[in-house]
Amino acid sequence: MPSRDGPAVVEVDDLVKRYPRSDTNAVDGLSFHVAPGEIFGLFGPNGAGKSTTVGVLTTRLRPTGGRVVVGGVDVDRDPATARAQLAVVPQHNNLDRALTPRQNLVHHATYHGVPRRQAQARAGELLERFGLTERADRRLEAYSGGLAQRLMIARALTHEPAVLFLDEPTNALDPQTRLLIWGQIRQLRERGVAIVLTTHAMNEAARLVDRVGIVDHGRLLTLDTPQNLVRGLAGDAILDLTVTPAAADDPDSLQAALAALDGVRKSERLALPTGGGGGRPGANLPPGVRPGNLPPGVRAALAARAAAGGGKAGLAATGGGGDLAGLAATGGGLAGRAGAGPLAALANGARSAPDGRGRIRIRLHLAGDPAALLGAAVTVLTGRSAALAAIDVGEPSLEDVFIELTGRAPR
Numbered sequence: 001m002p003s004r005d006g007p008a009v010v011e012v013d014d015l016v017k018r019y020p021r022s023d024t025n026a027v028d029g030l031s032f033h034v035a036p037g038e039i040f041g042l043f044g045p046n047g048a049g050k051s052t053t054v055g056v057l058t059t060r061l062r063p064t065g066g067r068v069v070v071g072g073v074d075v076d077r078d079p080a081t082a083r084a085q086l087a088v089v090p091q092h093n094n095l096d097r098a099l100t101p102r103q104n105l106v107h108h109a110t111y112h113g114v115p116r117r118q119a120q121a122r123a124g125e126l127l128e129r130f131g132l133t134e135r136a137d138r139r140l141e142a143y144s145g146g147l148a149q150r151l152m153i154a155r156a157l158t159h160e161p162a163v164l165f166l167d168e169p170t171n172a173l174d175p176q177t178r179l180l181i182w183g184q185i186r187q188l189r190e191r192g193v194a195i196v197l198t199t200h201a202m203n204e205a206a207r208l209v210d211r212v213g214i215v216d217h218g219r220l221l222t223l224d225t226p227q228n229l230v231r232g233l234a235g236d237a238i239l240d241l242t243v244t245p246a247a248a249d250d251p252d253s254l255q256a257a258l259a260a261l262d263g264v265r266k267s268e269r270l271a272l273p274t275g276g277g278g279g280r281p282g283a284n285l286p287p288g289v290r291p292g293n294l295p296p297g298v299r300a301a302l303a304a305r306a307a308a309g310g311g312k313a314g315l316a317a318t319g320g321g322g323d324l325a326g327l328a329a330t331g332g333g334l335a336g337r338a339g340a341g342p343l344a345a346l347a348n349g350a351r352s353a354p355d356g357r358g359r360i361r362i363r364l365h366l367a368g369d370p371a372a373l374l375g376a377a378v379t380v381l382t383g384r385s386a387a388l389a390a391i392d393v394g395e396p397s398l399e400d401v402f403i404e405l406t407g408r409a410p411r
């Protein structure tokens, strides 16, 4: 792994970009550095300023203010030299259809000053690496989206750039092609190439990127490793409860009661899955929640409560049989993603409201172990005669951090 302590290969300092006839800055004082061999994710909602930033970094757009240096070259002062240091893989296919795949690569390399013989050798090696050798001399029209994307990345590498800019590199690709592309990106990192990635597939990218900058309104909201961002902003765990409050109860006050529990960092109301039922396992789960996947700690806690009758205090309030099954039998149904174990019995015995009327979905962001909180949450629900329709426990994700910082409203 190359040293990331050396000089940055991308330096963005106080970058400002205002388009002509616009009265706001599309990029408004953005600063970040990328080290050689680092994968840097630039994330943000639509219109946040990502493409504009990448446009300036790749010399497509001129900055209004600030300083951008790529591979030691100031992009505004010397764009032609800067271009030799970088490569861009756009989201949309811009391959030359008049040429074969091999010719596309050779042409790109020679355009960047690579001698022809060397360009041919590099093209051959890259076609091999991206699994394209057999198709290298066929007509380009026959290329699917995935093949075209592979070819565009291979093409970008023919002049051995120090920085590779990837715009939505795995958008609409099949899993095999995604794996291949992620694998190639990792190899580039090992070779010391810096990669700047913009994507909306954040949870997928979180496994790959070393650091993430989240931008909105042209400003950097946060910059850190995905792990630190998730830990710092979204809490340790997420507990989603789909419940039907008692007819006389107020949903806001029920949510407030849950939010007041020890260990809850914050709460929010989520939309119910389409159809309003909220009880179909795995249906329309929000990001960060894995269906049917209660952590062992939660399962163990529930099993212990059920076995020892420890859940009685809370659950008996439903008027049920004094264990967790009582909740299902009397509370209107626990049709959750129970998986195996005691919750499975609850799910089997669940009786949901036929059309899910009155249901709400409350997300609790927790500090600490969800197992410790679940019992208390159930106690609150049963104490207020709320029917529990589904429980989801999950780990927060980068997408949760993103939503926390940029909001849920579409742009």
Ligand SMILES: Nc1ncnc2c1ncn2[C@@H]1O[C@H](COP(=O)(O)OP(=O)(O)OP(=O)(O)O)[C@@H](O)[C@H]1O
Residues within 6 Å of the ligand: 019, 020, 022, 026, 044, 045, 046, 047, 048, 049, 050, 051, 052, 053
């Ligand atoms: N050519 C242009 N002229 C004027 N304004 C523009 C132009 N291109 C983008 N903008 C504006 O600049 C802002 C930033 O847009 P930009 O395309 O950089 O965002 P983005 O984060 O890349 O969004 P997306 O995820 O939708 O691609 C937006 O308000 C957009 O409307």
